Amino acid sequence: MTIGADPPDGARTADEELLAAPPSPPLLNGHDAARIERIRGEVATGFQRLAGVWPAVSVFGSARIHEGSPVYEHGRTVARILGDEGFGIITGGGPGLMEAANRGARDAGAESVGLGIELPREQVMNPYVDRALHFRYFFARKLMFVRYACAFVVLPGGFGTLDELFEALTLRAVDKIPDFPIILVGAEHWAGLDAWMRSRLVEIGALTEDDVALVEILDDPGEIAVRVAAAHRAQAGFGPDEE
Numbered sequence: 001m002t003i004g005a006d007p008p009d010g011a012r013t014a015d016e017e018l019l020a021a022p023p024s025p026p027l028l029n030g031h032d033a034a035r036i037e038r039i040r041g042e043v044a045t046g047f048q049r050l051a052g053v054w055p056a057v058s059v060f061g062s063a064r065i066h067e068g069s070p071v072y073e074h075g076r077t078v079a080r081i082l083g084d085e086g087f088g089i090i091t092g093g094g095p096g097l098m099e100a101a102n103r104g105a106r107d108a109g110a111e112s113v114g115l116g117i118e119l120p121r122e123q124v125m126n127p128y129v130d131r132a133l134h135f136r137y138f139f140a141r142k143l144m145f146v147r148y149a150c151a152f153v154v155l156p157g158g159f160g161t162l163d164e165l166f167e168a169l170t171l172r173a174v175d176k177i178p179d180f181p182i183i184l185v186g187a188e189h190w191a192g193l194d195a196w197m198r199s200r201l202v203e204i205g206a207l208t209e210d211d212v213a214l215v216e217i218l219d220d221p222g223e224i225a226v227r228v229a230a231a232h233r234a235q236a237g238f239g240p241d242e243e
Helices: 012-022 028-052 068-085 097-108 139-149 159-173 187-201 221-236
Strands: 056-060 086-093 112-115 131-135 150-152 183-185 215-218
Touching: 028 131, 028 139, 056 097, 056 159, 068 086, 068 097, 068 150, 068 221, 086 097, 097 112, 131 139, 131 150, 131 215, 139 159, 150 159, 150 221, 159 183, 183 187, 183 221, 187 215
Parallel strands: 056 086, 056 150, 086 112, 112 131, 150 183, 183 215
Antiparallel strands: none
16 A cells, blocks of 8 residues: 655655755745645554554564575564564565565464555565555654564664664664664674774763663574563553553
8 A cells, every 4th residue: 555645746756855855935835735744644544554563573674685595584583483472573565684574474474564665766565564555755654663563673784774773773762762672683793883883982972881782682583582572561551552
């Protein structure tokens, strides 16, 4: 299901039309009113379509690492065990490690959700998604990743994965999402980032040791499931519809 209207002529995506267009007075001109309505509709439809998904785990990872890779198989196993423990799996809906996570959810008979995004280069929803939404705005999609999850599991990935990781860490650091684990899977892959944060960012005072400790590096699927289940118990009583 694609949410919202088509982007205006000349823009490849609605995000491009919003972010690249120079503002013009008055603030709420005709174009801005239409943009606001598209954004409102996207958020409202997302809330409606995802109601009942919680508790779930949002899983992020590269679209370029495919079946046959040990990382793909490991991501599939992690998602399957989380599914066995009663957690739905939410991904970006694309190929690669997103597919692996949705496939693991399908293996477990768990809710398998894909939140696609409009891109200049078309990305097809992977075949293991049971509940699919296609967003036009990155920020609306990011809201859904957090609102309907009780934890983030981050597999190896590129810019998009790092963006989602650091946005989650920022929300944790300012107590917007307390008791919300952010678990990095792949100790060897993430070791350099962890070391850099500790040796450089803590050293210059940009982060504290407590900030860095918000990142948890776990590889064992069973340990990941135990950690997520413990966090879910801590969050009990404050699901997305109890505000």
